[in-house]
Amino acid sequence: MDTAAIIVTVVGLILAGFVLWYFFFSPHQTASAVSSSSGVQEVDITVKGGYSPNVIEVERGKPVQLNFYRDEENSCSEELLMPDFSIRRDLPAFQTTLVELLPQQAGRFEFTCGMGMLRGAIVVK
Structure with a gap:
């Protein structure tokens, strides 16, 4: 291998490592649901290149309302899937x-965009 091939290989490995870290090991923003006076647990989630926060903690047996605000037009984020709750929603x-x-x-219940690239989770305690 010549020098150029070695440099391209090393840069490629570094970029692949960054992509793996970003999607699987980067820090998550966690939010606990806030109970309203009616007993409903509410969380506001912004959708822009990902879900923020992307980990939501809620209590078991109490109704939950998630308010997804889609702050972009990226086609990847136009659909929300929550397979464990049989929920599929379009996000205008x-x-x-x-x-x-x-x-x-x-337990921990994952949710994703329609393409499976944006990921989040609901942690029920």
């Missing part, structure tokens, strides 16, 4: 979409 750009659910069991 620059609008808030309400998602209501009632978690009955404790």
Whole structure:
């Protein structure tokens, strides 16, 4: 291998490592749901290149309202999938979409965009 091939290989490995870290090991923004006077746990989530916050902590057995505000037109973020709750929603750009659910069991439940690239989780305690 000549010098140029070695440099290209090293840069490629560094970029691949960064992509793996970004999608799987980067720090997550965690938010605990806030209970309203009616007992509904609410969380506001901004969708812009990802979900912020992307980890939501809620209590089991209490209704949850997630307010997804999609602050972009990127086609990847136009759909929300929550397979464990049988929820699929379209997220219109620059609008808030309400998602209501009632978690009955404790655990970690993943949600994604329609392409599976944007990821988040609901942690039920």
